[in-house]
Amino acid sequence: MSYVPYHEAGTITMLAGPCSIESQEQMETVAATLQDLGLHWLRGGAFKPRTSPYSFQGMGEEGLRIMADVGRRFGLRTLTEVVDTAHVGLLLQYVDALQIGTRNMANFELLKAVSAATGENHAPILFKRGMSATIDEWLSAAEYLTVDGNPNVMLCERGLRTFETATRFTLDIAAVPVIHKRSLMPICVDVSHPAGHVDLVPSLAKAAIAAGCDSLMIEIHPDPPHAKSDGPQQLTMDEFRALFVELQTVAAAVGKRIV
Ligand code: PEP
Ligand code: MN
Numbered sequence: 001m002s003y004v005p006y007h008e009a010g011t012i013t014m015l016a017g018p019c020s021i022e023s024q025e026q027m028e029t030v031a032a033t034l035q036d037l038g039l040h041w042l043r044g045g046a047f048k049p050r051t052s053p054y055s056f057q058g059m060g061e062e063g064l065r066i067m068a069d070v071g072r073r074f075g076l077r078t079l080t081e082v083v084d085t086a087h088v089g090l091l092l093q094y095v096d097a098l099q100i101g102t103r104n105m106a107n108f109e110l111l112k113a114v115s116a117a118t119g120e121n122h123a124p125i126l127f128k129r130g131m132s133a134t135i136d137e138w139l140s141a142a143e144y145l146t147v148d149g150n151p152n153v154m155l156c157e158r159g160l161r162t163f164e165t166a167t168r169f170t171l172d173i174a175a176v177p178v179i180h181k182r183s184l185m186p187i188c189v190d191v192s193h194p195a196g197h198v199d200l201v202p203s204l205a206k207a208a209i210a211a212g213c214d215s216l217m218i219e220i221h222p223d224p225p226h227a228k229s230d231g232p233q234q235l236t237m238d239e240f241r242a243l244f245v246e247l248q249t250v251a252a253a254v255g256k257r258i259v
Contacts, residue, residue: 003096004077006041006124006154006215007186012251012258013215015079015126015188016240017043019230020056021063024070029222031074033237037244040259041097042067042076043217047083048229049103056228064094071096079126085113092117097124100145102158102193105130106137111144119148126188126217128156131169135178142185154186154215155179159194168196168233171204176211188215192233198224201235202243209250216247216258 007013017030021044031042046063048056059066064080071078077096082088083104091098098118104110105128114125125145129138138155145153157176159169171194179187189208195201205216221227221234235243244258251258 003121003123003152005122005152006097006126006188008259010256012209012213012256013041013186013188014039014244014258015041015043015215015217016220017041017079018045018221018227019192019219019234020045020048020228021059021067021080022228024066026222027066027070028074029237030220031070031076033220033240034076035074037241038259040077041079042071042074043079043099043219045081045229046091047081047087049081049083049101050229061090061094064091068094079124082110082114085110088113088117092121092123097126099126099156100128102128102131105133105141108141108144111141115145115148115150118145118150118152122150122152124152124154125150126154126156128158128190129160129172129175131159131161135175135182139179139183142183154188155183156188156190156215156217158190158217167194167200169194171195171207173207173211176208176213180212186214187212188217189213190217192217192219192230195233197232198235198239201233202246205243205247206250209247209254209256212254218243 191204
């Protein structure tokens with residue numbers, strides 16, 4: 001497989017899709033929307049790192065099969081989270097890019113395994129900031145991913161644990177310019193997990209674009225009230241289409257195009 005990097009200059013890469021892969025039909029609905037908007041990436045979790053063991057844990061390999069099939073048929077590249085060193089090889093058989101989540105930022109054995117498996121093929125890695133990690137700790141951990149030669153690592157700010165409870169996490173928008181100053185890696189902003197609720201997603205996405213993000217992550221679902229994870233924060237297809245138009249205007253104001 002030949003891998004395509006996440007990001008090109010002058011563009012903002014949209015990484016949209018459901019929190020969890022739940023069914024073939026769900027993924028096809030999402031993929032059709034993304035394809036129609038001219039987007040290129042489909043996200044979705046198959047192995048979910050859940051706070052509670054009683055919450056939906058993901059479809060596992062069956063979810064990966066669905067994602068690979070839908071991605072191929074709709075011409076979309078695919079991104080899913082890796083939570084276990086033992087899964088790295090399996091995931092790379094199915095998807096185009098790997099996400100490392102906030103709960104695993106400092107799981108150095110996982111980072112080493114991902115680095116080793118992508119050092120030659122250069123599969124893109126989306127590396128989320130730990131919810132309690134400083135930028136220094138995050139950048140230092142990111143080096144575990146590049147040490148074997150993979151140049152396609154993108155950082156992702158996704159909100160921090162603070163005293164504030166009005167939002168799910170506190171989005172550190174200043175991380176965007178700081179990363180641009182301190183690193184050559186592109187920076188994505190996941191606006192869904194800090195929002196926690198769909199109402200806040202548009203404002204955070206506009207702020208991220210204005211701050212200079214290279215990529216946006218947004219969770220979307222055909223039927224959010226029945227989503228198996230993160231229902232309150234996922235946009236419907238119609239909400240996402242409407243937001244996409246607004247975001248293109250904001251992107252144009254900073255000389256970029258969302259792709
Ligand atoms: C996700 O993107 O599905 C996810 C679990 O995110 P985070 O690691 O930021 O909580
Ligand atoms: Mn989620």
